[in-house]
Amino acid sequence: MIQRIDHLGIAVNKLEEAIPLYEKALGLKCERIEEVATQKVRTAFFTVGGTHLELLEPTAEDSPIAKFLKDRGEGVHHVAFATDDLLGQLAQAKGAGLRLINEAPVPGAGGKQVAFLHPKSTRGVLTELCTDGQH
Ligand code: CO
Secondary structure (H helix, E strand, C coil), X not given: CEEEEEEEXXXXXXXXXXXXXXXXXXXXXXXXXXXXXXXXXXXXXXXXXXXXXXXXXXXXXXXXXHHHHHHHCCEEEEEEEEECCHHHHHHHHHHCCCCECCCCCEECHHHCEEEEECHHHCCCCCEEEECCCCC
């Protein structure tokens, strides 16, 4: 079952340039920066109420975030839903005819398992399903 929106992923060119925007202009506090090798990104986490913002900076030219920035520029990249049954949720999405980017969960930020649904099958919204974890 989907429990909540876990986080919004936001693609940025440089974390060091984007973090001050959220800290100074909105008064949020960057909690941690983490590199996620499997996704070729560095992430900065902010907590906003019961959900989070995940700023994403590419660490390689072939990072999915590098491609996104090149095609569309900085902006909202994905919506992540926390679920208590990631495998069941993936099966449900597949059964509903959605295209899975990850047929099986992969390690994400914060020690979570994550899987992405292709935006071409979700009305243009890259959708992440994730387990509950540290974040
Ligand atoms: Co995410």
